[in-house]
Amino acid sequence: MSTQVRRNTLADGRDILFFQDEDSTAAPPAEDHRPAEPRPTGGQLRFDLLTGEWVAVATHRQSRTHLPAAAECPLCPSAPGRPTEIPVADYDVVVFENRFPSLGPSLGAVPADPRQKFAEAASESALTAPAHGRCEVVVFSSEHDGSFADLDPARARTVIDAWANRSRELAAQEGIEQVFVFENRGEEIGVTMNHPHGQIYAYPFVTPHTVITSARAEQHKRETGRPLLGDVLDFERGSGERMVLESAYFSAFVPFAARWPVEVHIVPHRQVLGLDELDDAERDDLAGIYPEVLRRIDNLYSTPTPYIAAWHQAPVNCADRSAEWMHLEITSPRRAESKLKFLAGSEAAMGAFVGDVSAEETAARLRAASPALEDGRR
Structure with a gap:
């Protein structure tokens, strides 16, 4: 196409x-x-x-x-x-x-x-x-x-x-x-x-978050010879406990150390550095799984859930291209029907997150959520 x-x-x-x-x-x-x-x-x-x-x-x-x-x-x-x-x-x-x-x-x-x-x-x-x-x-x-x-x-x-x-x-x-x-x-x-x-x-x-994650990815590649996110993907697919959806070319899961009440990562099965490297089959597949994940997030509550959907692509001049792996992170501060998680002292000042719910609980709720919304819900 x-x-x-x-x-x-x-x-x-x-x-x-x-x-x-x-x-x-x-x-x-x-x-x-x-x-x-x-x-x-x-x-x-x-x-x-x-x-x-x-x-x-x-x-x-x-x-x-x-x-x-x-x-x-x-x-x-x-x-x-x-x-x-x-x-x-x-x-x-x-x-x-x-x-x-x-x-x-x-x-x-x-x-x-x-x-x-x-x-x-x-x-x-x-x-x-x-x-x-x-x-x-x-x-x-x-x-x-x-x-x-x-x-x-x-x-x-x-x-x-x-x-x-x-x-x-x-x-x-x-x-x-x-x-x-x-x-x-x-x-x-x-x-x-x-x-x-x-x-x-x-x-x-290069943004501060990416400086940290790229440095860890490069260190992991030097020490193991494998890309870090590839090992994370294998870990989550092997466990299955935090998986939400899996398609031919992508996996959607709640990460083991999720920071937010709702957090889902969508990771391509093939190592690519950016959206422009996805082929036609992968783009078609993503066009199906991504909206479905969002529909499941919306179905957790009776009203639409606020979120940030962030594509993590490799820096333009990354030090080690073989260490990078593009993925999407969807996060929401919504921890209950009428409650939001605010970044207070520990998170805002120290960058040390405290989770309100477990990754396994969130994944189970998302697996059970119907992907189809009732009329009039939005």
């Missing part, structure tokens, strides 16, 4: 890409006739000497759109007298540059660690850099209501193709060190628009 991609430019110069389903009837891209407004100036990166981490400061995001009504949603198709971010009357999947980006729109390299520069001249300028990078919005459907779990396999496949396309193209941009594909779902997570969509961040540095 080859998803058709059409490119255009919005009035202010931002890129917009239209990804069409195999049997699409959506109209071709149209011109954005809104008055061209100046794009926000780029933010700033500030280096934390105590942790060795870059922190993005993007004050212009304070004015971003917040939970608009459906009639004012900027992700819905444009209509006469009501232009939106997407200048067509209908579409399948659309990706465009975020109007309020945390990173970008400039591209370029940033130093990995400016401590030496700071040691030579202790100043604010030694610890700052332009917030280079790219932030994109991925809109899953022209329908305002619904979620990724509601997508049929054909549409889910189009979204996966869009993720793969953007992962490949963004990784080739100047200064990009990591491409992060993710979806925030639910106001409890901090979503500012309820229209079904996700995002992509292309960072000019």
Whole structure:
């Protein structure tokens, strides 16, 4: 399958890409006739000497759109007298540059660690850099209501193709060190628009979490000759106690040391470094198992469950490609029908998690959850 991609430019110069389903009837891209407004100036990166981490400061995001009504949603198709971010009357999947980006729109390299520069001249300028990078919005459907779990396999496949396309193209941009594909779902997570969509961040540095996991993967490969996540996958499939679903090319399980009340990892059986390396059969398979996992998560309670779905792809310039293994992590802070897990003292200050439920209990509940939702539940 080859998803058709059409490119255009919005009035202010931002890129917009239209990804069409195999049997699409959506109209071709149209011109954005809104008055061209100046794009926000780029933010700033500030280096934390105590942790060795870059922190993005993007004050212009304070004015971003917040939970608009459906009639004012900027992700819905444009209509006469009501232009939106997407200048067509209908579409399948659309990706465009975020109007309020945390990173970008400039591209370029940033130093990995400016401590030496700071040691030579202790100043604010030694610890700052332009917030280079790219932030994109991925809109899953022209329908305002619904979620990724509601997508049929054909549409889910189009979204996966869009993720793969953007992962490949963004990784080739100047200064990009990591491409992060993710979806925030639910106001409890901090979503500012309820229209079904996700995002992509292309960072000019390797993120702190990935620095840790990549180092452990590289150490494991040196010591055993095997990729770490491959051993984890074999461990979970062998045990079976925490498995939720298994398809021809993917396994979904609750990890042994799950941090969150709901946490599911979806891991490909074949070692790949990124979404763009999945072949057609794997993408078709993922388009089935991924929404089914989300439907089971939603069926745990009487109302939709908030979650973060995070694709962990290998850094662009990883030290040992043979140690990396892409996977998806879905996490939710929902620990009961009307209770959320908040990151308090131990988790927020020390990074030491305390689990509220066991991985085995969560996996058993997800296995028992019917994948089909009753009408009117969303």
